[in-house]
Amino acid sequence: MRNNDVSLDFTGKITAPKAVEPGPDVGHAQQFRQLLPGLAACIIGGAASMAGTRLLPGASPLLIAILLGALWRNALPVPAAFHPGVGFSSKALLRLGIVLLGLQLSLSTILALGPGVLLVVVLCVGLTFGATLIIGGWLGIELPQRLLIAAGFSICGAAAVAATENATRAKQEQVATAIGLVVLFGTLMIPAAPAVGALFGMDDEAIGMLIGASIHEVAQVVAAGGAVSSSALAVAVTVKLARVVTLAPIVAGLSIYMRKKHAVAESKKPPIVPLFVVGFMAAMLLRTTGTVPVPLLEAAQMAQTFLLAAAMFGLGLGVHIRGLMRSGSRSLVLAAVATLVILVVAVAGTLLFPPAG
Template sequence: MNEEATAQSTTRTDGNSADSLSITRRSSRSTLKYLPGIGVCVAGALSWFGARYLTGVSPLLLAILAGAVWRNVFRVPLSLSPGIAFSSKKLLRTGIVLLGLQLSLSAILGLGPGVLVVVFLSVGVTFGLTLWIGQLLGISLSQRLLIAAGFSICGAAAVAATENATKAKQEEVASAIGLVVLFGTLMIPLVPFLGRLLGMSDESLGMWIGASTHEVAQVVAAGGAVGSSALAVAVTVKLARVVTLAPIIAGVTLYMHRNKAVAGTRRPPLVPLFVVGFVLTMLLRSTGVLPDSILSIAQNLQTLLLASAMFALGLGVHLRGLVRSGGKSLILGVLSTLVILTVSLGGTLLFPPQ
């Protein structure tokens, strides 16, 4: 009996060891399948170094363009698909969390109540009217939400963050980012030119640039073209717009949450974890405990992660699909840009920076 029990125990132990080894091997294979696609996306994202030599060109723009060129000129191996999907989701959310380290509540509140009113009006009115106009044009809800977020908040990062809540198609995400890049780039020379025609001071012009232009890189380019004082105000106002990313994404998620409940499908989380992380890193930056060297490293890492995600999104761009569906979206981009230019200009004239 003892010999039989010992044999059974040994068999069970050997069986458990074999099962554990099998699980470990499956886990390793599951992890390894992501590495090729992630490696390609990170390598493609390194094109953001080139943005340092191209004034006003967003590194996110270069990354998504590089991905789109590959997708439409060469074949993308299926073996890269798991890593590409991982990059477009997980790396993106990590990058947005690190984006919070660029924001300081004290600097934003120091702009004064008038400037904050302009920021909230620019974001709120543009977001709402873009949704309404898009509905009149017959554009899908997910596409409208992506464009509204990108044009009113912070460009490509806002589009990609909104995609998580809307479950939009890759073509819709790529189209929205393309529109943000197109119109934001056009605003780099346009807004300073119009501001000079209107006789605006450098600080007021910087405020208009920050309250209207889409990408942070585009704001830096336009503000820098005016002067150092305009640049300082422009970047601070722009980062104040970025702060609204968290409540708007939470609101979009809540809306989609209710829609999913009605439709009987799986509900998304009410407040995405990466939004909570974004708020926490912003609060951490506001304490002033982090040295500049850490903030600089975090900024470079955040840019690399977001650029990797943009490259992954670019790999999902179908030019034929964009041509077929881009007409109405292009009109919405024009009108949304006019809305934020008008609202932010009116607010800047009424509440100039202190």
């Protein structure tokens, strides 16, 4: 079987290659032809997801993309010819989208949140990440799966899962499971987090802080914050983006840890800081300088949303519901516990260090 073939296991699940590497008899034109069907499907899926937000005001194109991909994956067979391009899209397009995500982050805006709010952000990420690893170990869940769930639930959802995939040396089904869990519990948090804030008598800005500190996906934060008020939304997005900043050091830390844990030939070791993470940090620093024109920032945000939506459609094609259920109740329990941990820490932190009015 050639490297770019697609195999079918006894459960009927399609196993696609991680990447398409041209051999001596495969030129760039032939490689592009192999990628084209799946790449085109993801681009169309991303565009359809963005168009879907006009039919569903307030819905996230990223969530629509994941759900559309998962719906296709579970209702109809995915043609074998699509898999090389889908694999390419779910990695390359996502990494480019993460680089552009850095242009949304201004360090001066993040620092303006104040030391109390920043402390809450660090505690939400750190305690959730650590608790997920420990509790997952008690549940007997493999380390790569625990790391993916910890990253997704503490930092920024599916984008964090995909960003840490190589560093954790995770299998594709583990990535799909983590993304499926992020979609499930993050969606449940959209109405839950504002309701919890109201239960504790928080004002709109405090509820926004709670939303940004606890909900998994940036898109889910936007949906929840927008449902409360414009002031809640502004605080929620800023606090959430402060959590996104932690993606770079956590990916670097995971890479260092896994390099030490696994005695792998030097040539096969992934870089400590992947190139796309370097790009993410460079984009963030560029935005901080304040020299990027507003129209360019708006265009970059649109491009970032489209690229992430196309990548999420590709990732959704890997979400197999029966496979997710077969992954066992342990991953489901761990995801629920991780969600509860970050919600409790965020509530306590918001009550102790409410945002300045």
